[in-house]
Amino acid sequence: MGVLKVLQDLNGSRYQVFLVVATLIILLNVSYLYVIEAQPDKSFPSISSNLRPQTDMTSEKYINVLDNPEVKASKTDVIKKAIAQIKAENEDRIIKVLEKEVRSKNEASILTKVKLTLKRQMIRKMFRQDVMSGRLMDDMKQKYLSDNEHLMKSFITKDLIQGLKQKEEFKKFDDPALKQLAKLLEEQLADRAKNTVFFQYILEELIGAHDPKVKIELHQISENIIPTYINNPDAKNSITLKDLSRLKLKDQQIESLQQSHDRLVRLLTTLEVPKESVFSGDGIVINTGDIGIGSVLVLVSQLRNTGSVLPIEVVMNTWKSADKKICDEILPQFNAKCIFIDRAIPKMSKSLPQKLEKFQYKVIGLFISSFERAIVLDSDNLPIDNVDTLLYCQEFLKTGFLLWPDIWFKSTSPEYYNIARFEVGEPVRRDGLSNNKGFAQYVSSGKKHSNVAFHDLDGLPSAGTAETGQLVVNKRKHIRSLILTLYYNIYGPNCYYTLFYQGGAGIGDKDTFVPALHVFNEPYSMVDKSTDLLGFKSGVNMDGEFVDTTLIQYAPTSAKYHLIEWKKWLKTKDLDTRLSPFQDNDYTRNLYKQFMTHCKKLIEVEEELDDSSIKLKPLFLHIHRPKINPLENYNSLGIRDKRILGKKEEYVPKLGEDSDWELHFHSLSKWIACDLLKDSQIFATFELDQAAVCDGISKHVDYLKATSWFHPSEFVGDVVTLNSPQDDQTLPAKVETEDEDV
Structure with a gap:
């Protein structure tokens, strides 16, 4: 103013x-x-x-x-x-x-x-992570041991030897042997403590701390996805964006799922496995439940029969239910051992679901196995060739993760890809398109590719599902995606199984691996040959509907070179090299027939190829209905009067006439029930009479012999010698006369 x-x-x-x-x-x-x-x-x-x-x-x-x-x-x-x-x-x-x-x-x-x-x-977060993962302790322990190595070794060895010498059973050992034993004990105790800390950290700090606290009810799905075969894109199937949009989530559910997923992924991005790896070496991992131990024994016997020498770890839920004779005496004869989830992870976090299902245990079993490079098998999945070579095939060495295809189209909800931050692009694949139709018309089919199979779009996994009855993985290389896979399974029943399957086929762990691999952009290989099915026709006269019992999975290298030759041939015909040779339609069958004629001509006339370059080689028979299990098959409904792998005309085109694997597997089953488990308490555990079990399986083996096109004396297989503490036993792998067992 x-x-x-x-x-x-x-x-x-x-x-x-x-x-x-x-x-x-x-x-x-x-x-x-x-x-x-x-x-x-x-x-x-x-x-x-x-x-x-x-x-x-x-x-x-x-x-x-x-x-x-x-x-x-x-x-x-x-x-x-x-x-x-x-x-x-x-x-x-x-x-x-x-x-x-x-x-x-x-x-x-x-x-x-x-x-x-x-x-x-x-x-603060990294320090917490280093503490819980054992990395900080590893560094401190390493420094202390390096500074006091001589003193520590001397003290531990002396202490252990003095303790062992007091025991009567060790008095006959000399000092060098006791010193070696002391060293082995020290290493094992250190590894067990290290593993427990690391797995506890994964379960509590990573999985348990990121509970999405979401329960997706079945009524949130407007309509279940109808299962559709991947090799039959002509059929009416639910594969487009519109068809897959069945699940209706609330905004709060999406936000909670997305936030917990984001936080976990950020933590896993910086995760380091302890310097002294909790995993080491190569081996085979088999997961089983209690009565499934019968299938495990058939599988372990078959692994050794086909020449595998890798150590085997059989993962069981709890040591209380394990058969002592099987774990302590029988399996060690095959260089196999039982490991138990409740011992490897003695305390489950209270923040985790307290009741876990079989698929959740399966992924946990992969973590607690000691192997860094592991061949993981379902107990009902029987190889017909040596699986050890899988660790050295090009497909595994290139990526460190090898998977096999399943028979179904993916039914994953687009909501999952929103939650996990996938970026969806333009059509790049034609899995949802019949081979006799043009790709150009396919990709220009209306607004936002409304008629294109959703999983044919760039940025998403391919349309086919993975079948995880067998997989090969380098656990150290893929630790991040494996933890995320475990996360999907721990919270699978409440939300992620519904997101991945929406009521479609094959609910469980199998479709949780690939999404996790894509989240971290980790490489993996999928075997190029689609799955084949074996089975039988229903009805009294065996002329009814086809009942599938077995998945045939193929050797990865043979499938790879087969597909290479197929693509070369398609180029000569000026055809799209993305055409699948395994589609189930007349156009593709005729095309494939021309391709095989072309290959035979090259082999016979021009000699530019050898037979192994194009021949598809079966590797696994995943026999799931019913499983080959002496504790269950002896009295299975109708099993004695049918061949579950089919008659000769169904079996031979896929597996050849120089084998009868069904006879072979049941003969192993008979040997296990009648001889190997003779003094086991397993029969009493499941209230079975061993004599009745042995008799039932023996009668079925007799039926298989009588109906076999393959003369038992022609069967070629390796003889496996079991070094029992009492005497040597021989696992029968070939038959000398028709009266003897395989």
Whole structure:
């Protein structure tokens, strides 16, 4: 008000008015600068320089008004209007300039504080991770041992030897043998403690701490997906985006799932396995339930029969239910042993679901096995060739993860890909398109590719599902995706199984591996040959509907080279090299027949190929209905009067006429029931009579012999010698006469 009073009293010339207005502007600038107590950054113009052009024009405007004799307004009114207009014109600009100056001065310090806060939080998380994963302890232990190595070794060895010498059964051993034993015990105890800490960390800090706290009810699915074969894209199937959008999630459910998934993925990105790896070496892992131990014995016998020499670990849920004779005496004869989930992970986190299902145990079993590179088999999956070579095939060595295809189209909800942050692109595959149709028309089929199979779009896994009755994995290389797979399975029954299957075929662990691999962009190989089926026809006269009992899975290298030759041939015909040779339609069958004729000609006439370059080689027979299990098959409904792998005309085209694997497997089963388990308590455990079991399986073997096209004396197989502490036993692998067993 003091300034206004001065201005009202002024009766000077135009120069006096100009001086007053300029003085007012300077005072305004100085007052603003005084309030913020900061000098502007040199990179920004000062407030006065920002205001000067505008205020100069305003001043000149009002001076001209004052000079105009026709204007009757008083000088005081003119000056008041000038002040009001200057304020209105410059207030917002003054504030913006001040904001720039404050930001310019303080931005660096604010960023520094934010970085420091984030750094402290990250250090805290990483420290926690290093502690729980055992990495920090490993480093401290390594340093201490390196500083005191001689003293520690001497003390431990001396202490163990003195303790063992007190026991009667060890008095016959000399000192060198006891020293070696002491060393082995020390290593095993250290490994067990290390494994327990690491797995406990995975379950509690990673899995348990990121519970999405979401339960997806079945009623949220508008309609279950109808199972559709991957090799039959002509059939009416639910594969488009619209068809897969069956699951209706609430916004709160999506947000909770996405946030917990994001947090876990961020943690896993920085995860490190302890320096002294909790995994080492190569081996075979078999998961089983209690009564499934019968199938395990058939599988273990068959593995050795086909020449496998890798150590085997049989994963069981609890040591309390294990048969002592089988675990302590029988399996060690095959270089196999039992390991138990409740011993490897003695305390399950309270934040985890307390009741786990078989598929969840299966993935846990993969973690607690000691092998770094593992061949993982279902107990009902029987190889017909040596599986050890899988660890050295190109497909595994290239990626460290080898999978086999299942027979179904994926039924994964698009909501999952939203939750897991997948970016969906344009059509790149044609799994949802019949071979006799054009790809160009397929990709231009309406708005947003409405007729394109959803999983043919770039950025998504392919349309086919994976069948995990067998897989080969480098656990260290793929530890992140394996933990995420475990996460999907732990919270599978409540939400993720519904997201992945939506009521479709094959619910369980099998379709949880591939999505996790894609989340971390980890490489993997899928065997190029689709799955074949074996089975029998139902009905009294065996002329009814086909009942599948067995999945045939093929050797990866033979499938790879078969597909290479197929693509070469398609190029010569100017056809799309993405065409599948295994589609179930007349067009493809005719095309494939031409291809095989072409290959035979190359072999016989031009000799550019050998038979092994194109021949598909079966490797696994996943016999699931019913499983080959002496504890169950002896009295299975109708098993004695049918061949579950089919008659000769169904079996031979796929497996050849120089084998009868069904006879072979049941002969192993008979040997296990009648001889190997002779003194086992397993029969009493399941309230079975061993004599009845042996008799039932023997009668079925007799039936298989009588109906076999393959003369038993022609069967070729390796003889496996079991070094029993009492005497040597021989696992029968070939038959000398028709009266003897396989």
